[in-house]
Amino acid sequence: MALASGVRFAARALLRPWALLRGTTLGRTEPAAGGGGDGARRFGSQRVLVEPDAASGVAVMKLRNPPVNALSLELLTELVISLEKLENDKTFRGVILTSDCPRVFCAGLDLTEICGRNPAHCAEYWKAMQELWLRTYLSSLVLVAAINGACPAGGCIIALSCDCRVLADNPKYRIGLNETLLGIIAPFWLKDTYVNTIGHRASEQALQLGSLFPPAEALQVGLVDQVVPEDQVQSTALSEMARWLAVPDHARQLTKNMMRKATADRLLRQRDADTQNFVSFVCRDSIQKSLQAYLEKLRQRKG
Numbered sequence: 001m002a003l004a005s006g007v008r009f010a011a012r013a014l015l016r017p018w019a020l021l022r023g024t025t026l027g028r029t030e031p032a033a034g035g036g037g038d039g040a041r042r043f044g045s046q047r048v049l050v051e052p053d054a055a056s057g058v059a060v061m062k063l064r065n066p067p068v069n070a071l072s073l074e075l076l077t078e079l080v081i082s083l084e085k086l087e088n089d090k091t092f093r094g095v096i097l098t099s100d101c102p103r104v105f106c107a108g109l110d111l112t113e114i115c116g117r118n119p120a121h122c123a124e125y126w127k128a129m130q131e132l133w134l135r136t137y138l139s140s141l142v143l144v145a146a147i148n149g150a151c152p153a154g155g156c157i158i159a160l161s162c163d164c165r166v167l168a169d170n171p172k173y174r175i176g177l178n179e180t181l182l183g184i185i186a187p188f189w190l191k192d193t194y195v196n197t198i199g200h201r202a203s204e205q206a207l208q209l210g211s212l213f214p215p216a217e218a219l220q221v222g223l224v225d226q227v228v229p230e231d232q233v234q235s236t237a238l239s240e241m242a243r244w245l246a247v248p249d250h251a252r253q254l255t256k257n258m259m260r261k262a263t264a265d266r267l268l269r270q271r272d273a274d275t276q277n278f279v280s281f282v283c284r285d286s287i288q289k290s291l292q293a294y295l296e297k298l299r300q301r302k303g
């Protein structure tokens with residue numbers, strides 16, 4: 001299942017300059033930890049570590065942007081390019097997305113990318129966020145989220161875009177869309193993804209309340225598919241992957257497209273309007289003040 005050609009073209013046109021300009025070392029390969037057989041060579045970039053296993057056709061993609069995998073423009077760019085590289089390599093059929101940072105899967109948007117930044121930067125940043133969602137939500141690969149830490153907001157977008165989600169059973173690892181608590185709102189395409197996953201009433205309540213679900217509640221509401229002890233997240237994700245890869249790719253990909261295309265098309269039809277809406281909303285003085293206050297609160301938490 002190919003991405004709509006427009007999106008694929010946009011991805012390349014939109015992202016390539018960043019990859020070059022921002023000094024990522026894309027494509028660097030190094031022996032995977034513990035050696036391993038052929039095809040076990042890691043590659044990726046500064047903020048995304050990819051551990052491919054050609055024999056199984058599965059790669060583990062680790063977010064590595066300490067301390068909390070905040071989705072900086074660079075991380076967004078590197079995630080999309082690493083995923084595109086795996087999609088273009090027919091050796092690979094599935095990717096497990098996980099975190100290389102302790103206690104956190106992904107802290108969501110990097111608030112410093114939209115706080116105190118000019119509208120042009122916010123627009124560039126938002127287009128990269130749209131691109132990551134389109135790339136993951138429509139991916140021809142099987143994507144399994146091995147959620148080994150806190151997963152709020154933008155981190156939850158990544159997890160929601162995967163085909164299934166395994167969450168570590170740690171009450172500190174909460175997952176959900178908490179945007180309203182920051183004074184911002186989830187875009188319609190994120191709302192749609194939530195509704196597609198946990199249903200309309202649960203989404204309506206959780207979005208308005210900015211709910212962050214602890215593992216047991218996340219499982220109960222259907223936001224995650226499995227909750228397992230922390231030291232079993234990766235192995236469980238691999239077992240889930242095997243279950244999905246037992247299905248012939250083409251039929252699975254066509255079915256995934258049938259289920260998701262309408263949701264993605266809604267954004268594709270109005271990407272510019274969505275970007276303008278986000279920029280005009282987030283650049284309002286009141287919203288900037290709210291985001292600044294939230295960032296300050298985060299920074300003081302440690303004090």
Ligand SMILES: CCC/C=C/C(=O)SCCNC(=O)CCNC(=O)[C@H](O)C(C)(C)COP(=O)([O-])OP(=O)([O-])OC[C@H]1O[C@@H](n2cnc3c(N)ncnc32)[C@H](O)[C@@H]1OP(=O)([O-])[O-]
Pocket residue numbers: 067068070103104106107108109110111112150152153154155178179182184185186187190295298299300301302
């Ligand atoms: C609109 C579209 C939808 C998406 C919306 C969003 O994603 S909106 C985003 C919604 N996201 C959230 O609401 C999540 C907000 N974050 C948290 O709740 C917690 O950081 C945590 C639970 C992720 C990790 O707790 P922990 O105790 O392990 O770590 P810690 O708390 O000590 O943080 C370490 C450092 O990272 C900093 N920093 C943290 N997050 C962000 C960020 N997003 N950005 C930038 N920076 C961030 C934090 O300030 C601190 O900086 P310092 O002082 O070292 O300079």
